[in-house]
Amino acid sequence: MTAFPDSDPTAAQLELRERLGELMAESGITAQRTLVRRILEAGIGLGQDGTARRDLKITAAAIEEMRAAFRLFAPYTDAPKVTIFGSARTQSHDPLWVSAEATARALAEQGWLVVTGAGPGIMEAAATGAGQERSLGVSIRLPFEEAPNAVVAGDDRRVAMKYFFTRKLMLVKESRGFVCLPGGFGTMDETFELLTLQQTGKMEPVPIVLLDRAGGTFWRGFAAFVTEQLAASGMVAVDDLDRVLVTDSVEAAVAEVTGFWRNYDSLRWFGAQLVLRLRAAPSDAELADLNRRFTGLCEVGEIERTGPFSEELRDGDLPELPRIVFTPRRRTVGDLHRLIRALNELESAPA
Known part of the structure; x- marks a missing residue:
């Protein structure tokens, strides 16, 4: 058989x-x-x-x-989650540790669960800031360097992985926001994974923050490399970093993660058409302004309001939410992120 x-x-x-x-x-x-x-x-x-x-x-x-x-x-399916990446070698006296801890604490206070790689350094800082009840860890079994930090050491808050590819899947799959602090090969691997998933459309749009120490040049240097080497060589689009916030401000990082979901809720494809589910429907004037500002986004037609599609009604897929629909051009990921941000800034958007 x-x-x-x-x-x-x-x-x-x-x-x-x-x-x-x-x-x-x-x-x-x-x-x-x-x-x-x-x-x-x-x-x-x-x-x-x-x-x-x-x-x-x-x-x-x-x-x-x-x-x-x-x-x-x-057990935490309905809780919003943010994954925080960074070096396992960062010490507790480093300003990056302080920033990671503060970012995690602020997000946890607003109801977010903080997901980390469960190791030392930035991972421990983030878990400490969030606290044990708001932390989940996905650790990796290594022959040296990394051991679970005390905050997520319990089996009910952590899972251990043998392979990096399964670990990265779980660090990314559940989260609705990402904060990356400076780190080594592992952190850069995770950051490039996020950027690749966003660029190729294999992940729904999410906020990605590259958070540095005050006055730091780590992520600004990274952005310069992407612009001057990758984009200049035609290997990526010049706007591929438009969906990423580079900052040294904890407050800006937190606002980017939470603000991304102010009005935008989710998306679903129906053939070539893309439906964005919102928390508040745009007015006629707002919709006209969106079509004026994003004239290059649509392959045909324009952005329109719509009711739930039959498949959404059948699946019970958020039929109560207002929607807009359009047929986007290919390779418009950057424009899609800009549209989401514009939707979040509408006067009709929830406070």
Whole structure:
């Protein structure tokens, strides 16, 4: 028997599917059975393929760790989360530590959960600022340097990962905002991951803050490199950093993360059309002004108000929220971020 796609299954494959269905029923699995079956079929397929032991170990560890991380985050699905990145080597007397702690504290006081890599340095500073009840940690098992900090050392606040790729997934997947402080290869890897996900549209728009020490040049130097080397060489667009705030102000960092969600709530694609869900509908005058300011955003037509699409009604996908819809041009991620900021600044937007 072979694990199989949904098209043209053989009799043996249909038998396997039936037996997996029985196994799921015996295990009490009643929800999302199609997706669970796909996971089971993929595992059986790996065995049938004669997959090498090393590859099987990677797969098994990744699935086990993701399950543990999903269980850690599950009780906090509805809580807004911000991930704070930075160097594990930053000391408690460093102004960057103070800024990370202050940023996390301010966001926690406004109801945010703070997610970190659970290690020392900036991660410990952020967890300390947020406090144990507002902190979640996704640590990495390393042969040296990094151990869980005391704030998130408990198993109920932290999950440990073997692989960086699963760790980065969980540090990014749940969060609605990101604050990156200066750091080494790991921090830069995480920062580039965020920028890549935003640039390619693989992540919904979120606020990204590059927070430096007062008068610091770390992130300004990074922005200069992007502009003078990457953009000048045509490797990225000149506006790819427009969606990022570079600052040395804790207050500005906090305002960027929270203010991004003042009016904008979420988005959903319907073919080539993009729907933005809002907390308050723009007036006729505001909508006309948006179309004037963002004339280059639309491939065809203009930005319009709309009711929920039938799929949104079927899925119960925030049908109560007002919406706008438009057909964006390709490679307009920077314009999309600017549009969201403009929506947040409308007079009709919530205070």
